[in-house]
Amino acid sequence: MGRRSGGREAKIALRRAALADDLRPVRAGISGGQYRPLKDDDIESINDTVFKILEQVGFADATEHCIEVCTAIGAIVEDGRIKFPRAVVEDAMEKCCRNLVLHGQDPKHDLHLSGSRVHFSTGGAAVMIADPINNEYRDSTAQDLYDMARITDKCDNIHMFQRTCVIRDIADSHTMDINTAYNAVMGTSKHVGTSCSEDHHLEDTLRMLHIIAGGEDKWRERPFVSISCCHVVPPMKFTEEALGCIRVAVEGGMPILLLSAGQSGATAPPCLAGAVAQAWAECLGGLVYVNAIKAGAPAILGTWPFVSDLRTGAMSGGSPEQAILSSACAQMGNYYNLPTGTACGMSDSKMPDFQGGAERAYTTACAATSGANLIYESAGMYASLLSACPESLLIDNDVLGSALRITRGMEVNQETLGFEVLKDVCLGNKGHYLGAGQTLEVMQTEYIYPDFGDRLSPNEWTEQGKPVLLEKAVARKNEILSNYFPTHISDEVDRQIRDQFSIHLPRSAFGRSE
C-alpha cells in the first residue's frame, strides 16, 4: 500500500481520543444469538427430556431443609429422591429472577444479565499456576489470586472476576474462603465470584462484605459478590454443603451461580444432547430450591457440562465438543429466557502456545455468538482448569475482544452500505476509499485494535527484534503488579476487616502501609 497524503496525523489523533462507551465497538452486554447450534425441534426435544428427568428421576441426597421447602410447593419424595413435577418447575421459572444485575463495587462495572447479552468472566479452581517464563507449574497462592484480580481489573473485555485459583498456602478452609473473597474484592472493583466450602464460611464472608459495603442494607442494595455453588454432583445428586450455602446466600441477598459441572461420558451422558439435558435439569432443580426459599432470589443457571476425552477419562476443556455443549446450553437459556452462565475458553495446553490460543478462541467465539449471558473460565485457564496463567489474562483479553467484536456483527443500513460513497469513489475515478470521509469516521467504531496482537510487517518485525507476544504480556504484567494497587476499599475499611478476620497477606502486599 502506498503513502497516503495527509490524514495520517488526524487518524492518530482520533485514535487516541477515547470513545464514549456506547460508541465503542465492543463492550459488556453485546447481544449474541447469531450462532444457533440447535434447531427449533432440537430445543423442544431437549426441553421435554429436561422435564422428564426432573419429574421421573429427580435428585438424590436432598437436605432436610430442601425437602421441607420443596415438598411444601409440590415436590415429591420417592425412593429417597426428590422429584419435581413439571408444574413445580414451571412455577419456579415463572417466579424467578430474570434480568439479573451483577453489581460491581464500582457501578460502571454492573452487568445486566438478560436476553442474549454476553459477558466474560474468569473462573475456576486451579491448584497450580502456569508460569510461562520458566515453563513451569507451581502451587497457587493467595498472592496469585490478588494478582489475577488486579490484572483482570485492567482487562476491558473480562467483565467479572470469579475466583481463578485455590489458595494453597492457607491450610484452614475457613481462612481460605475468607481470604479468597478478600483478595478478589481488594484486587478489582468489578463483580466478584467467590466460593465457600461450608455455610458458616459464607456467613462470615457476608459479614466481611457488609463492612466493605458500609452496612448490610448497603450490601443488599448492591451485592457485588456472587457465590458459586456446585449444588449437584452429577448425575442428579444434591450436595449437602452447597445446599447449605445456597440457603445462606439466598437469605443474605447474594446472587448464586447454580453450578452443574458434569463431564460427558463420566458424570454426564456421553452424547452431547444428553449432557445438555442433564445439565439443564440439574440447574433447574437448583432453581426450584432457590425460589422455594425466596421467590425471585437472584440465581444464574450455571450449565457447565464438560467434555471427557473418552480414551483416558481426562477432561478436555479445549475440545470443539466443549464449544458445542456450552453454546447449546446458552441457546436453551435464551429459549427459557433465564440468566445463563456457562464455561468456555479453557485450554488443554499447559502453556499459552498455539494450541492455547486456538482452543480459547473457538470456544469463546462460539459461546459468545450463541448468546451466553456469562461465560466463565474464559481467560487464563490451562491444563483443562488445573492451572491458571496470570500473563495469559492479558493476551486472552485480546481474544475476548475479538469474540465480542464478532458477536456485535455488522450494522446494515444505507449509511454502512455506503452506495453513494462507492459511487463517488468509482465514478470519480478516485481508485480507493482512503480519502473518503467515512473511512476516517468509522475507524474506531467499526474496528477494534488488539493490545498485544502483532500486526507488523515482516520487515518491521525484524527491525524491531522479532518481538514475542508472551514477552510483551510478561512485561505488562510486571508493570501492573508493581504499580497497580486498587484503592476502592479504603484503609479504614481494610483495618476494620483485619481486626475481625484473619487476613493472610500483609497490608504491604496490597500496596498499603502497615
Place this chain on the structure above:
Amino acid sequence: MGRRSGGREAKIALRRAALADDLRPVRAGISGGQYRPLKDDDIESINDTVFKILEQVGFADATEHCIEVCTAIGAIVEDGRIKFPRAVVEDAMEKCCRNLVLHGQDPKHDLHLSGSRVHFSTGGAAVMIADPINNEYRDSTAQDLYDMARITDKCDNIHMFQRTCVIRDIADSHTMDINTAYNAVMGTSKHVGTSCSEDHHLEDTLRMLHIIAGGEDKWRERPFVSISCCHVVPPMKFTEEALGCIRVAVEGGMPILLLSAGQSGATAPPCLAGAVAQAWAECLGGLVYVNAIKAGAPAILGTWPFVSDLRTGAMSGGSPEQAILSSACAQMGNYYNLPTGTACGMSDSKMPDFQGGAERAYTTACAATSGANLIYESAGMYASLLSACPESLLIDNDVLGSALRITRGMEVNQETLGFEVLKDVCLGNKGHYLGAGQTLEVMQTEYIYPDFGDRLSPNEWTEQGKPVLLEKAVARKNEILSNYFPTHISDEVDRQIRDQFSIHLPRSAFGRSE
C-alpha cells in the same frame, strides 16, 4: 477421576479401528449455516445494494471480448464502464453452475460445493516462508510449494490444495506458472487451485493437465485443477489479464475462482456492510462474463473482502472483522444458493504462536459455521498472507478439525438424549456413565481427537519432558518430507511432461530416479 474397571483396552482397540467415512465425526462437506451474522432484512438490503452497484456503477476496463459477449446479452457500456442491468445478472444466476464439483485426481477427494456444505483449502501468494525452527523468514521456492502440497495431502481436514506461495526461485513468469501447477499436482491427489498471470500460460498449463489426465476428454470429464482469477482490481475495475484467463479457462473446462479481494477502507468500503456488497457485486459481474462465454461453466464466487488496519493501512487477516466479513459473504452465498468461496484462517502473527492459533481458530470457526462452501487461506498463512509456514499446516489441521466438529453440531434424538441411560445410571445408583454401553459406542462418532493437541495432565507433561506442540509438528513434517513422495502421477506421464515443459526441480526432488 478414579480408575475404571476394565473397558480401557476395549476402548483403545475400538479407537484404533478405522471408522467408515460416513460415521466419522468430521469430513469434507459438513453443512454449516448455524451462524448467521446477517438478519433477513440485512440480506435484503445488501442484495438491493449489490444490484444497484452492478446496474448504476458497473466496471471500468472491460476487455473487448468481455464487452462483446456481455453487451450481446444486455449489458450496457456507458462512460467507459460496463454496467449490468438486474435482469442480465439474474439471468446469469439462473443459468450458472450450481452444485459444482471440484474433482480430485483421486475421486475420493471430490468436493461437492452445494447448499451450505463446508470445505477447507489452503490458498495464497506468500512470498516468504515462515521458518519457526530458526524464527526466520526467507523467500519461498518451488520446493516449498511441492512440500506444502505433500503435507496437505496428509491432512484430513484440508480438503483442497490451492497454491500457497509464489515460486521465487523461478524468474520467468511462464515457467513459474507451469511449475506452480506441476508441483501442486505432483504433491497431492486432492483438487488443486493454481494461478496464471497470462492467458497463454494457462493454455500451456491446460496442455500439461491433459497429459496428466490421459487426454483432453478425460480432463474435461474430471477437471482436477481450478484457476484463481482476480478478475477485478477493487473497486469495480476489471483486469485484462484475468479476463483473458477466464476466457481460456471457460473454454478449457477449468473451474474458475472469481476472486474479489478488496481491502476495507482502501480498495473496498470502510464499513463491513459496504465491503460485503461490493465484493458480491464484483463477483456477480464476473459470473455474468463467465456465463456469457458459456452458460453453466463452473465458477466459484470468491468474495474475499479483506480488512485494513485503518491506523496503518496494513491488511489484518486475523482480525475479528475478517471473521464477520467472510461469514456474511458466505451467508449471502447461501441466500443466492451459489458456490461461494471466501478467505479465513490467516494470522497477522509472524509465527505459529498463541496469536496465530487464536486468529486461525476464531476466523475458521465462524466461516465454517456460516456455511461457506470453500474456505481458502485456512491453513499455513502468517503475516496476513505474506508468509506461509509448512509446519503450521499440521497443527492447523487440528484447528480445522475442530471447526468442522463445531459445524457438525449435535444430533438430537431419543437415543442421543439418552433418557433411559440416565434413568438407569441414576436410579440404579451407578454414579457415573463410564460403564454405560452408549459411552463406548459414541466415543469415536461423537468426539474427535487432535493429532498434535496436548491433553496430558501436568504430571504426565512433566514426566514426558514438557513436549512442545511445534516441535512435534516439525518432527512430523520432517518425516513426511523425507518419506512421502506421492506416485499418483506415473513416471511415464512425468517424463512426457518433462519432455514438453521446463520443469524446474529434478526428478529426484520428487523421489524418482533421473
